[in-house]
Amino acid sequence: MTSTKLKMIALATMFIDHYGHFIPDSPDWMRWVGRVAAPIFIYCVVIGYKHTSNRKRYLTRLGIAAVGMSFLNLFINFHVYYSDLNRLYIEMNFFSTLFLIVFLIMLLEKKKVRFLIGLFVWQFVSFFIFGSLEVTGLLNSPMAIFTIQTSGNLLVVDGGLLMILLGILFYFAKENKWKVTISYGFYCLILFYLVRRWGWIREGLFSHLFGFFDFQWMMIFALPLLLLYNGKKGIGLKYFFYVFYPLHIAVLWYIGMVLSQ
Template identity: 45%
Template structure:
């Protein structure tokens, strides 16, 4: 299983999931299929980071696409604010954070860990400052506003997927050379998602909605493990630019179809 084949499978699963997100009459099992998409894309970024010839350029590209997606989402969400149907999708943001944090941790120096902590503290307080104190309410949905500034500043809390999926990326990176460890860690993480949802998934107070950004069936992501374990270390035909372009394109098209149907 090459990287390209993994991404294509994830892309198909993601598309089905997003059909279920924007077309409200779609069956719930569309979302079950979609659970395998995010872990595979996270794994693909870990592999891509490991093999890229220019890691800084790779990280900058992820951030620029995250920034572009955030701005695109903002324009559409403001323009169609009266529909109360928002685009919350910007998975470039957690992928950027995963790659960036790996880069900092690879330095193996305490000061870079301190830089990481300071960065996240500043990103958190800047996001809160803009939304809560400066009252820059871009839309009528506070969560959407936080996600915009979270993507801009790189806050691990205020991005799609939240901190747990960034954590998954770090786990997959640490176990990348040992499939046995990957299998154990991935299974434990899937179980952890189930337990977290049972304990805190229904809570809407404090920061829980930003930490637990997944449904009760998130544990179905375990179905992605065999695909990840079948990875053969080869890149495949690539299609790098296709994946970057397909993501925003299909979301926008499905969003407008959803608005029209509503």
């Protein structure tokens, strides 16, 4: 199976998941199906980084997509703010997660120790700032959400720190099927344990570390698909994925808002 086919499967399951998220009274199984989307996209972006002819351009493209998605969220959230549509803000921006994964991999590859230390320090500083804003109630606004999404903090991106670590894990697995199987299986097992122990806590630091559903363990079902990857790119369609992600979120959000009135 080519990486293009893998991404098409991830795209379809992501759409089902987000349909279940935005459209009222959707069945629970739609969210279950969506658990396989994120690991497939992460796996494909790591593969894409390894095989691209221009890694800086690859990173830049993801960065532009992340900022663009943040602006789309800002536009929609301002509409929510002024229309008071139950204040259902959009905070989805998986482009930011993918960008930070590739950025960290690039820093590790090039052994940019000073940049890694600076990024590490920034995590503490920015998270302290966001924590202070949350205590004062200033975090619940469109501009605050935009600032968070563009901050580069690993804890507050879509999926959180554990999704970033999954990308690093895939990078070091080096597309070796045995390494992918063992490392990803162990990762899902640890995630299952963490969610069972702390996953229901939705306040403070735990909400950022373990902000998953109780059924997040279902992401293990992505493993057979990852093992079917044949090392080939396929027809590409890279810009299709960059356009589809923000477009489908905007459309489903609007439909969900109309149906919930």
